[in-house]
Structure formats: C-alpha cells, structure tokens
Amino acid sequence: MNPTDNRAVSALFRVFGGAEPPVVAEAHDFATRRGMHRHEFRVFAILVPLTVLVGIGEGLVRLLGPVAGVLLSVPLAFLALNLLPFILVARSQSMQWRLWFACCVGWAVFRREAGGIVGLMSYVWLALGVMSLAAVLVLGWSASMRWRGKPGVAWRMFLLVAVHLGAAGVGIKFGWPWAVLCGAGIAGFFCWAVLNPYSRILGPVRGATGDDSILITIDDGPDPHDTPLLLDLLDRHQTKAVFFMIGEKVRAHPELAREVIRRGHEIGNHTLTHPQASFWCASPWRTRREIAGCQQVIEETTGIKPRWFRAPVGHRNLFTHPVATELGLQVMAWNRRGFDAVERDAGKVLARILPLHPGDIVLLHESTPIAEQVLGGVMESVSSHVVPDLSGSSAAPRPPEGGTTDKEVSGDR
Numbered sequence: 001m002n003p004t005d006n007r008a009v010s011a012l013f014r015v016f017g018g019a020e021p022p023v024v025a026e027a028h029d030f031a032t033r034r035g036m037h038r039h040e041f042r043v044f045a046i047l048v049p050l051t052v053l054v055g056i057g058e059g060l061v062r063l064l065g066p067v068a069g070v071l072l073s074v075p076l077a078f079l080a081l082n083l084l085p086f087i088l089v090a091r092s093q094s095m096q097w098r099l100w101f102a103c104c105v106g107w108a109v110f111r112r113e114a115g116g117i118v119g120l121m122s123y124v125w126l127a128l129g130v131m132s133l134a135a136v137l138v139l140g141w142s143a144s145m146r147w148r149g150k151p152g153v154a155w156r157m158f159l160l161v162a163v164h165l166g167a168a169g170v171g172i173k174f175g176w177p178w179a180v181l182c183g184a185g186i187a188g189f190f191c192w193a194v195l196n197p198y199s200r201i202l203g204p205v206r207g208a209t210g211d212d213s214i215l216i217t218i219d220d221g222p223d224p225h226d227t228p229l230l231l232d233l234l235d236r237h238q239t240k241a242v243f244f245m246i247g248e249k250v251r252a253h254p255e256l257a258r259e260v261i262r263r264g265h266e267i268g269n270h271t272l273t274h275p276q277a278s279f280w281c282a283s284p285w286r287t288r289r290e291i292a293g294c295q296q297v298i299e300e301t302t303g304i305k306p307r308w309f310r311a312p313v314g315h316r317n318l319f320t321h322p323v324a325t326e327l328g329l330q331v332m333a334w335n336r337r338g339f340d341a342v343e344r345d346a347g348k349v350l351a352r353i354l355p356l357h358p359g360d361i362v363l364l365h366e367s368t369p370i371a372e373q374v375l376g377g378v379m380e381s382v383s384s385h386v387v388p389d390l391s392g393s394s395a396a397p398r399p400p401e402g403g404t405t406d407k408e409v410s411g412d413r
C-alpha cells in the first residue's frame, strides 16, 4: 500500500488505516475526493460529541441542577462543537480531528478521578491516548525502515548496538536472568522479522500483486536444462513471468538470461551467489556485494536493470532494505508456494499451490527435477480460469527500459 493512500488522521488509525473508502463529511471534501478513513470517522464522530456533551453537561448539572443542566448542555455542546474549530484555527478537517483528539485526551487527564460516566469517558480517551502513543512509535519505526542507503544502514547498526547495550544495562541493574530474557525477546523479534518472508518489520515488501492479476515468479535460474523448457511452456500459455536469477548463474549462462528477456519476461535480482544459509545474518558490506554484484551482472548481460529483489529463501537480513532500495530495487515475496525446491513429488507441490486466487504471487523454482511438471500444472490451472490479457493491467510499475512487457496473467476469475 502506498502511504499516501492512508486516509486516517490519527496515528492510531494510520497504523491500521490503509486505503479504506473515504467517508465524505463536507461538500468540499466530496469534490476533492478526500475525507477520513471510514472506521476512524465513525469512532470519532460518536466519541467526540459524546465527550463534549458529557464534559459540558457535568459542569452545568453541578451549577444549575439536573433538569436545567441536561436541557442546556445539548445546545451548548452543539455550539461548542461548531465554534471550537474556529477558535482553535483548525484549517483542515484532519487538523480539526487532531485538535479534538488532543482536547479530549487533555480533558481525560484532568477528569480521570471523577468517577461515573465522566470517569468512564476519561478512561476511554486515556486508553486511546496511550494506544496513539504506541502508534506514533510504530509509524516512526516504519518510516525509519524506509531510509535507504547509508543513513538506513547506520540507523539499523545503531539499533542493533542500542538494543544489546539496553539488554546489558538491564542485566547490570536487575540481574543477568533479566538480561537473558531481554536477549531472548530481541532474538525472537529479529527472527520473526528476518525469517518470515512477509514481515514488514524491516521494510516494505510486496507479497501480492495488489489487483486481479496472478504473477508467476521462477527462482534460482538460469538453468541450461530447465530454462528453455520453462520458456517454451510459458510461450504456449502466452504467459509472462519474473525470473529471479542468481548472478553467478547468469554469468555462466548469459545467453539464457538474454533469451528470457528476448521472450518478453522480466529478470529479478536473487543475489550474486544465493547464500541461503547465511544471508539472514550477513553484514551490510556482504549484503551490498551480493545485491549490487547480481545487479551488475544482469545489467551487463542483458542491458536491463532489474527492479525487483528477492532474498535467498526469503530471508532478508537487517540491512537488505536500505541496500536494495538504494539500488532502485523493490523487495518481492510471494503468497503461494509448494516447497518445490525440496519436495520431489510434483503432485504434492501442486496441491500446496493450487487453487490460485486473484492477487497471488506464485513462487516456483528451476534447477529442480520437477520444475517443468510444476509449472505445467500451474499453467493449466491458470489458463482454465484466466483469460490472458498481456497488454492490460500490470500489478507492477513498468520497467524503466523498454525491453520487457507485462509480466502478469491478468483477468477475472
């Protein structure tokens, strides 16, 4: 998702936000097709007026008695809701909501001891305030994980050192069992971020096409036996794929890489040497050598600069994202796989992959004994459901060079 699509106003809803259909609150916003995130609007549109009513009503009831107080609080709350944005000079709708949020949380801090409905409302706002604070941290983290190049690498190295110093500090102050516990927590967080190919903790990753198309990706080539067979198979089904190639193999079989491009497919970067056992813990320097080295070999061989990167077995390390994005690469994962690199039974592999759904990115491998069988099975399933539209919608942005065409099989299922 593009961060600019996020319509939420508050940090809390920005975390969960996304491209929800907008709620149109004013004619002006309707005209410009803006407006708030739907669920956020519902929550705030109920909570804020209710809080203003309770806050004003509480004072008036104490001052004028229950009947006059309640009767007068309704029009006064209405007035306050309409006048306060002008007094507080909130120019945009989103600014108004942020101000209301701040006012309500501020009110809650002062009235939290009040008890009754006032105390209850206060605790609702305090909880929203605390969650928003956590959301600000999450958003800050996610923004910093988009820093590319040297600042991104330096920030991650700082984090690496800081969390370990923090754990050591905990050990010195509270005893070493606590330090070990902190270490285990850090390791667990790191493992989840690194070993899970879909995790966005360390940076944005494409795990689905984002539209109705299905994308076939074929890793670990080129292979002198498999690549020609797979290319013929794809041609027969008029389908384009992304081949995530290993730099050293491209160097060994440059004609195969050129043939893949000539037939209208795209080549992605899959590191220079495919260090699948150690890439997850590679240093920034080695990460750069692997990604930049592969990028260079593919560009020199085919004349086309890859725009997608896939880590070996999907294990990105702490420094993959800043290095890859600096080189102009977006990181791609998958959401369908059959473990065809280790499984020897094509039927079992296909049973794991199929049926495919719109938006799927399928991970297949070449240089395996069953590569042709697996791709054949996937193609048959895709062709029976999808009308290929190779000129139409593409999930991915177009390549900078003119050599490749759409890579997706797209259409309605």
Ligand SMILES: [Zn+2]
Pocket (backbone or CB within 6 Å): 219, 220, 270, 274, 311, 312, 313
């Ligand atoms: Zn691989």
